[in-house]
Amino acid sequence: MAETQVAVVGGGVIGLSVAWKAALAGYRVTVIDPSPGRGASWVAGGMLAPVAEAWPGEEAGLALGEESLRRWPAFAEALAADGGDPGLSTEGTLVVAFDRADADQLAVLAEYLASVGRAVDTVTGRRLRSIEPGVSGARSALLVPGDLAVDNRRLLRSLQAAALRRGVRFLDVEATAVEPGLVRTGSGDVRCDVAVLAAGAYSARLRPGLGVRPLKGEILRLRVRRGSLGPPRHTVRGFVEGRPIYLVPREDGELVLGATQYEAGFDETVTARGVRELLEGAERIFPGIAEYELVEMAAGLRAGSVDTLPYLGPLADGLLAATGHHRNGLLMAPVTADAIVAWLDGEKPPAEVEAADPARDGGH
Amino acid sequence: MAETQVAVVGGGVIGLSVAWKAALAGYRVTVIDPSPGRGASWVAGGMLAPVAEAWPGEEAGLALGEESLRRWPAFAEALAADGGDPGLSTEGTLVVAFDRADADQLAVLAEYLASVGRAVDTVTGRRLRSIEPGVSGARSALLVPGDLAVDNRRLLRSLQAAALRRGVRFLDVEATAVEPGLVRTGSGDVRCDVAVLAAGAYSARLRPGLGVRPLKGEILRLRVRRGSLGPPRHTVRGFVEGRPIYLVPREDGELVLGATQYEAGFDETVTARGVRELLEGAERIFPGIAEYELVEMAAGLRAGSVDTLPYLGPLADGLLAATGHHRNGLLMAPVTADAIVAWLDGEKPPAEVEAADPARDGGH
Numbered sequence: 118m119a120e121t122q123v124a125v126v127g128g129g130v131i132g133l134s135v136a137w138k139a140a141l142a143g144y145r146v147t148v149i150d151p152s153p154g155r156g157a158s159w160v161a162g163g164m165l166a167p168v169a170e171a172w173p174g175e176e177a178g179l180a181l182g183e184e185s186l187r188r189w190p191a192f193a194e195a196l197a198a199d200g201g202d203p204g205l206s207t208e209g210t211l212v213v214a215f216d217r218a219d220a221d222q223l224a225v226l227a228e229y230l231a232s233v234g235r236a237v238d239t240v241t242g243r244r245l246r247s248i249e250p251g252v253s254g255a256r257s258a259l260l261v262p263g264d265l266a267v268d269n270r271r272l273l274r275s276l277q278a279a280a281l282r283r284g285v286r287f288l289d290v291e292a293t294a295v296e297p298g299l300v301r302t303g304s305g306d307v308r309c310d311v312a313v314l315a316a317g318a319y320s321a322r323l324r325p326g327l328g329v330r331p332l333k334g335e336i337l338r339l340r341v342r343r344g345s346l347g348p349p350r351h352t353v354r355g356f357v358e359g360r361p362i363y364l365v366p367r368e369d370g371e372l373v374l375g376a377t378q379y380e381a382g383f384d385e386t387v388t389a390r391g392v393r394e395l396l397e398g399a400e401r402i403f404p405g406i407a408e409y410e411l412v413e414m415a416a417g418l419r420a421g422s423v424d425t426l427p428y429l430g431p432l433a434d435g436l437l438a439a440t441g442h443h444r445n446g447l448l449m450a451p452v453t454a455d456a457i458v459a460w461l462d463g464e465k466p467p468a469e470v471e472a473a474d475p476a477r478d479g480g481h
Numbered sequence: 482m483a484e485t486q487v488a489v490v491g492g493g494v495i496g497l498s499v500a501w502k503a504a505l506a507g508y509r510v511t512v513i514d515p516s517p518g519r520g521a522s523w524v525a526g527g528m529l530a531p532v533a534e535a536w537p538g539e540e541a542g543l544a545l546g547e548e549s550l551r552r553w554p555a556f557a558e559a560l561a562a563d564g565g566d567p568g569l570s571t572e573g574t575l576v577v578a579f580d581r582a583d584a585d586q587l588a589v590l591a592e593y594l595a596s597v598g599r600a601v602d603t604v605t606g607r608r609l610r611s612i613e614p615g616v617s618g619a620r621s622a623l624l625v626p627g628d629l630a631v632d633n634r635r636l637l638r639s640l641q642a643a644a645l646r647r648g649v650r651f652l653d654v655e656a657t658a659v660e661p662g663l664v665r666t667g668s669g670d671v672r673c674d675v676a677v678l679a680a681g682a683y684s685a686r687l688r689p690g691l692g693v694r695p696l697k698g699e700i701l702r703l704r705v706r707r708g709s710l711g712p713p714r715h716t717v718r719g720f721v722e723g724r725p726i727y728l729v730p731r732e733d734g735e736l737v738l739g740a741t742q743y744e745a746g747f748d749e750t751v752t753a754r755g756v757r758e759l760l761e762g763a764e765r766i767f768p769g770i771a772e773y774e775l776v777e778m779a780a781g782l783r784a785g786s787v788d789t790l791p792y793l794g795p796l797a798d799g800l801l802a803a804t805g806h807h808r809n810g811l812l813m814a815p816v817t818a819d820a821i822v823a824w825l826d827g828e829k830p831p832a833e834v835e836a837a838d839p840a841r842d843g844g845h
Binding site: 337339342386387388389390391392393396397399400406407408409410411414 | 701703706750751752753754755756757760761763764770771772773774775778
């Protein structure tokens, strides 16, 4: 039987961040995942946008997201030194509205953000055209300068490299159950002091009763072509026919379009409807992408939770949850990793994590 | 210097058909292509539909297409015995119209076909719903029972296998020029009795002055999913916002959507606009595909000609053209191969081939 101090089940952005940070803190760590660095994190757009994605009634999520956002620059800097540059972009998010209903929604968002003390910048007409000339026909827009974005695939590679460098071991097998101090796999059990459940959408399969379900999302990756309009500078987010669409530019001329959201069980097929809706929506926001090359289409399964907040913290002695991040796994990776290391150390985690207590909805 | 009797430049459906048939007729044949079995033929939908694609003023093309269609069943049977079943479907084509303009165009087509002696069957209402229940909201439709379809990828594999079996040699290099009795390549010249230029869109690069240009097309391959409506039985063809869209079902639950058509030079990138237009158009015709899995997107370059007719026949002593098939390479492969073998034998080719004389437009 294999032994380790900390067994992290799941090698997505959460599991890798936890493993790297725990190894930095001096723990012997093993990551258990048949294909680390893939999963939902691989399919993500890379928006780190708690403010642009906020909504009245979701104060706890906003606070947790903002706390993690504050930790992102130092997290990225430490990672760059240890494993490689994850491609953090600081251009901010532009949220655009096209019709009266969208504009009304944007006004609600702006008012709500002001009421909780977050300044956003309303942009219209000529100024909008000068900020993002490729965005066409928008009625109004909000500029959220503090939002970040990250190249999710570079991030995953950096985290894997940094974890390896810090002595994390990788066990490329599938876990079948997670118990306090024990992870069962198809090729034998792994005994540990603490097991960390970071298996995303698959978490409830490993720990039945946990309120995590798969939430399917599709993304497209496009590439600018010679002679076509360059990608937007900001992350651009908008609603088209009630569906949220975002465009996240990458440093290398790539543009990621996301993201559909379906309740479809453990189904990772890319559908005709999903691709059509993403392309239609993105063309409405940024017509120039019609001429872009469509490089890749992919689907992933987010770890949906009941109230969109993650499940973070002790499930039992020797068993910590770090899952259920809904649409926010990349954003919340730094605060999640710091909280898990605090629990391992027997210290108090960041205050904002309290709302993510796994016991809150009787979910375990 | 390598030597052969017949050097076929190009290993798409035309080159492979010519090579196989020439080898069957007793010639020593070499196919020169860096990746035989790919190119535009690999990206095609597989419609063999001269009647459904006919239009007033294109009588010569209709006659040549119909002559080739008549040869298809025997061609497929011989191929099945020699290299494998190419997956010929005999269900026919259903051409559908959605608005008044489409319906008017369909009426013109029906009248034209009647005037040249081809019977087609007008279908409306309940009968249409019973023939293709998944086709929704069509105003009228034409059923063309004689049209065929083929699985283009199975066809290419079968042709390669049959050619190999008949002793055809494959030289996986790129030709740089084709002359009477000589093919120049990056790795040396190939001397031959007769060179056959079957290089599709690249033909004019090898033989400057020939009226062939690249005509870009994009296709999508979808797959039915459990719980979604089964694919149509017929090949279904329609116009959506003036653009032709076809859906070609395969035996194995796959559905091919085609095809965009652009003048874009030697550009084989799949564009956002192309994919969006195909999906929108196909969903309009057959709404059930929204739930299908989108398996593949691909672009290819057809060999466009000036008048949509191919260039078939002698360009000089020791040099035959078999190129410029426009949208009809798969359809016209049998008659093209038979005509080339007739010329090799010093015999008269099928009469319908006369209209495809390469000298007709001063193109060489």
